Amino acid sequence: MIERIGRKVVSLIEAAGRWGHFMADMARAVPDVATWGQFVFVQMRRIGVDSLPVAMFIAGFTGVILAMQASYTFKGTVPLYFVGTLVGKSMMLELGPMLVGLALAGRVGASMAAELGTMKVTEQVDALETLAYDPQSFLVVPRVIAGTTMFPLVVALSIGIGIGTGWITSLGFLHLSTPEFVKGLKLFYVFKDTWFGLLKSASFGFAITMVACVVGLSTRGGAEGVGRSTTQAQVYAAVLILMLDAFWAATLLR
């Protein structure tokens, strides 16, 4: 029993060491702008633009559901213009960043881990090194920068879509007027609602791409290893998103 605990502790320390080492290598690669600069826009398109349909779809339906559930809860007890308050606050503070983050952990994180894992097991990463490229500059830095910068943009658009569909639902099904919905939306709004959600999204983007890169570049063992990395990247990213969500709430919303 004690031996098993000891082994677990040692493996955790090793994993922390690997992460630390990876982060240090990445930091060292950041000044190599000539290498990563040529790939960052490609990654921004893949991570950001190509993720928009999924993010919009999720946000659109979330807005509808929020409005309907708020109306169901408030009916007869709370003025219905509070539907706007609930839709706005929920989308900005929590559901926009969280649902889009979790969805993109699958779409972006898993595909990135699979791509890098395949490159690793087919020796493409070794080939980069023999051509005197730093894999961190070539593969990791552009992905992490693109993830960190594009996630807030995707989430911002998603929040807008979610509020938009919540508004349309309120007009069409709840018999609220636009001024009533907007009144609710503005009621408890503070600017922090906006930057809090976007800051959180940036941290999710950083976490998802970092996890995908670490896991992908640690892949061993052919197709089976790539499959394992893909699953691991998605699971680890989802866990990290939940932990970061709790962390930001505990530190900034008290």
Added chain:
Amino acid sequence: MIEFQGLSKAFGGKHVLAGLTLAVQDGETMVIIGYSGTGKSVALKHIVGLLQPDAGDVVVDGRAVSTLERAALNALRQDIGYVFQFAALFDSMTVTDNVALGLRRRQLSDEEIDERVAEALAVVDLTGAGDQYPAELSGGMRKRVGIARAIALRPRYILYDEPTTGLDPVTSAVIDRLIVRTRERFGVTAVVVTHDMRSAYTVGDRIAMLYEGRIRQVGTVAEVQATEDPVVRQFIEGRPT
């Protein structure tokens, strides 16, 4: 000159290399033969610093590879072309971009890069295939692109990891001829790792057999063919135990 100096490497307690010592002279093609899993590719990867030795080192032109800082290691790597077992081409890039990638790292002008890419593709008889992607190529063509990527760098050394593995005899002969042609045309020093004896006899100046982590025998092609060492004889004749 490339010198393996008592190189040792273990993976998970399994000693793959156990004091490998071998010198590759300038201008020669050294073929390292041995059974699968005996550490031939592992030895090759130490030359370019892809692996760190547990003991000993590889010394290239007086530079002990494992002690080099990143900048010095990159400088060393610019002297070495590496042809991977399965070519290790970048799937998302065309043949031209694959061959040009290493050149772009060297701050060459676009004209010079184009010229060198065209020359390298001509050497491997792939002129006209520049716009194709690796997925559109046969195994033999992929290996030739891998060779083109290495020779475009005009390196002092080329390392070939199992260059004929998985190819039919005719395509293997094409690759062998290419290795010989590359040495004659560019005068490079080469290390070829293989267990294909026909290929070893065709391309090698000297042959070294790696066995149980060390060099069992090293000599010219004629010397190895005439060996009386039972382990080497069994391997080169392909006799089961």
